[in-house]
Amino acid sequence: MLPPLLDPAISSLVFDSPGALLKLVEQYGSSLNIVWPHILRRNVEALRAVLNRYTARFEIFYGAKVNRSPGLVRAAVEAAVGVDVSSIYEMRDALRAGIEPAMLCATGPAKTRVFHAALIANAALIAVDSVEEFNDLEMIVREIEPDRPTRVLLRYRPAASGTSRFGMGADDLLTCLQRLTRLKEWFSFEGFHFHLGGYGHESRVQAVRELTRFFAAARAMGLDPTILDIGGGLPVQYVDGEVYEAFFGAQCSGDYRNGKVPESFYPYGGPIGACQWLDQFLASPCVDGVSIAGYLNEMRLTLAIEPGRSLADQTAVSVFRITRVKSLAADNVVIFVEGSSFSACETWFASEFLVDPILVSAHAGSEHGEPPVRAYIAGHSCLDEDVITNRLIPFQRRPKAGDLLVYANTAGYQMDMLENEFHRHPVPRRISVTYDAAGGMEVSPDDRMEYRNDFE
Numbered sequence: 309m310l311p312p313l314l315d316p317a318i319s320s321l322v323f324d325s326p327g328a329l330l331k332l333v334e335q336y337g338s339s340l341n342i343v344w345p346h347i348l349r350r351n352v353e354a355l356r357a358v359l360n361r362y363t364a365r366f367e368i369f370y371g372a373k374v375n376r377s378p379g380l381v382r383a384a385v386e387a388a389v390g391v392d393v394s395s396i397y398e399m400r401d402a403l404r405a406g407i408e409p410a411m412l413c414a415t416g417p418a419k420t421r422v423f424h425a426a427l428i429a430n431a432a433l434i435a436v437d438s439v440e441e442f443n444d445l446e447m448i449v450r451e452i453e454p455d456r457p458t459r460v461l462l463r464y465r466p467a468a469s470g471t472s473r474f475g476m477g478a479d480d481l482l483t484c485l486q487r488l489t490r491l492k493e494w495f496s497f498e499g500f501h502f503h504l505g506g507y508g509h510e511s512r513v514q515a516v517r518e519l520t521r522f523f524a525a526a527r528a529m530g531l532d533p534t535i536l537d538i539g540g541g542l543p544v545q546y547v548d549g550e551v552y553e554a555f556f557g558a559q560c561s562g563d564y565r566n567g568k569v570p571e572s573f574y575p576y577g578g579p580i581g582a583c584q585w586l587d588q589f590l591a592s593p594c595v596d597g598v599s600i601a602g603y604l605n606e607m608r609l610t611l612a613i614e615p616g617r618s619l620a621d622q623t624a625v626s627v628f629r630i631t632r633v634k635s636l637a638a639d640n641v642v643i644f645v646e647g648s649s650f651s652a653c654e655t656w657f658a659s660e661f662l663v664d665p666i667l668v669s670a671h672a673g674s675e676h677g678e679p680p681v682r683a684y685i686a687g688h689s690c691l692d693e694d695v696i697t698n699r700l701i702p703f704q705r706r707p708k709a710g711d712l713l714v715y716a717n718t719a720g721y722q723m724d725m726l727e728n729e730f731h732r733h734p735v736p737r738r739i740s741v742t743y744d745a746a747g748g749m750e751v752s753p754d755d756r757m758e759y760r761n762d763f764e
Contacts, residue, residue: 310551310552310662311547311551312546312664312716313548313622314622315347317344317347318344321342321749326712329668330668330712332751336739337737338645338647339626339646339648340627341625341627341738342624342625343379343380343623343624343719343739344623344624344740345382346743348370348380348387348619348620348623351582352370352387352389353387355368355583355586358587359590363590363611366610367535367613368390369389369390369411370389370392371616371617372393372402374616374720374721375721376724376738376755377738378754378755379740379754380620380623381398381402385402390407390411391407392413392414392614392616393412394414394415395423399412399427403430409430410430412427413433413434413435413537413614414433414434415461415463415537416437417437421444425448425452428452428454428458432459433461434461435462435463435537436461437475438475438480439476439480442484442487445460457492457493457495457496461501461535462476462485463476463500464500464515466518468514469504475502475503481522482525485525485529488531489530497531498533498534498535499523499534499535499609499610499612500519500522500535500536500537501535501538503614504539507542509585512538513600516538516594516600520594523536523607523609534608534610535609535610536612537612537613539614540614540616542585542586542617543578543581543618544581544618544717544720545576545580545581546663547662547663548577552576552577552662555662556577563699563700565640566698568698570658574662576661576663581618581621582621590611616721617720618720621719621720622716622717624717624723625714625715626652626714626723626736627713627714628645628647628712628713629645629646629647629711629713630645630709630710630711631645633683639682640683640700642686643686643707644686644687644688645687645713647688647736648687648688648694648696652697652715655695656693661722666714667703667705667707667711667713668711668713669708670710679706681702681703682700682702683707684697684699685697723736724738738754738755740753740754
C-alpha cells in the first residue's frame with residue numbers, strides 16, 4: 309500500500325469532516341479539485357529559509373504551468389515571488405493577480421509574436437531559447453521601439469543534453485553574446501538560464517560548472533550578467549520513502565490489471581524533498597575549490613529558480629465519486645468513477661500515479677463485514693484507455709457507489725493538465741479553501757478566470 313503524505317488541513321477535511329467533503333461533491337460535482345492556496349505560501353517560505361542560509365541574492369518564480377489555479381498564482385504573488393509564465397494566458401492570470409510586471413519571467417521555447425510583444429511591454433524577463441528566437445525578438449523590438457531595453461536571459465543546453473530541442477549549445481550562445489554587445493540600446497542582457505529534465509541536483513551542478521566560462525566570456529565582452537537561472541525540477545515526496553522503496557522493489561506484473569509494470573515513474577517516495585535538494589545543490593563543489601553558493605557570492609550573481617510542482621506540493625486534492633463497482637476474475641474489481649483519467653493523467657504517459665486514493669464512505673455504519681478487494685480505477689468514458697490507475701489497489705473493503713476516492717497532492721501536473729469536455733462532460737470544477745480568523749473553513753470558486761479569452 310502507498311498511503312499519501314497529507315497536510316494537516318487536508319487530513320482534517322478528509323478524515324475528520326467526511327460529511328463536509330460529501331456535501332462539496334454534491335454541490336460542485338465529480339470530479340472535484342480542491343485547492344489550499346495558503347500551503348503554497350508556506351512552501352515558498354521553506355525554500356527561502358534554505359536560500360537565506362547560503363546567499364542574499366536569489367529570486368523564486370512560481371512555475372504557473374504546473375496548475376491552472378488562479379488562486380495558486382495569487383498566493384505566489386502574495387508571497388512576493390515572481391511567476392514563470394509560458395503563455396500569454398498565464399501572464400494574464402499573473403497580472404490580474406497583481407504581480408509587478410518586472411517579476412514576470414518567460415522561459416518557454418515557443419513564444420508567439422503576440423506573447424513577445426506583451427512581455428516587452430511589461431518589462432518582463434525573457435529567456436531566449438535559440439538564435440532564431442533572438443532574430444524574432446530583435447525584429448519585434450526594433451518595430452516597437454520600447455522606451456527601455458528588453459530584458460533577456462540566454463538559455464543554455466548543457467553538453468549532456470546534446471539531443472534536446474531546448475536551449476543553445478556553446479557556439480550559438482557565443483554568437484548571441486557577441487550580438488548583444490552591439491545591441492545594448494535594445495537589450496539588457498541579465499544572465500543565463502537552463503531547465504533540465506530529471507530530478508537529480510547533480511545535472512544542475514554540472515550545467516553551472518559549464519556556464520562559468522560563459523559568465524567569464526560575457527564579462528570580458530563588456531556585458532554584465534547578474535542572474536543564474538537553473539529552472540525547476542525540485543523533487544516532491546508524495547509518500548513515505550521507506551514504504552515507497554519496499555513497494556517499488558517488490559512490485560511485479562501481477563500488481564497491474566494489464567500485466568505490465570511501467571518502465572518509468574516519478575520518484576514519488578524519493579529520499580529527499582525540495583529543501584534538501586536545494587541545500588545539496590548549493591553546497592556542491594563548483595569550480596576552483598568553491599561551492600555553488602561560494603561561486604554565486606564571489607561573482608555577485610542572483611540565483612533564480614522556477615519551482616512548479618514543489619511550490620504546489622500538498623496544495624490540492626482531486627475527488628472522484630464512485631458510480632459503480634464491477635466484479636472481475638480472481639477476486640479483483642473495477643471501480644467506475646464520475647470523472648476521467650484526463651483529470652488524473654499519469655496513465656496517458658505510460659506511467660502511474662503511485663499514491664493510493666483515500667476511500668471516503670458515503671454509507672456510515674455499513675463498512676463492516678465487507679471482504680478486502682483489489683481494484684483498478686476507470687473513468688466514465690467509452691475509451692478502454694480511460695484508466696486512472698492500472699495498478700490493482702488494495703482496499704480493506706469493497707467500495708460502493710456513492711463513496712468517494714480522494715487522490716492527494718494532485719496540483720502538480722496531474723489534475724488539470726489534460727482535462728477536457730470529452731462526451732460533453734463539463735470540465736471539473738475547482739474550488740479554493742481558506743480559513744477565517746476562528747479557523748472556520750470557507751470555500752469559493754477557483755475556476756472563473758481561465759475561461760475568458762481577452763487576446764483574440
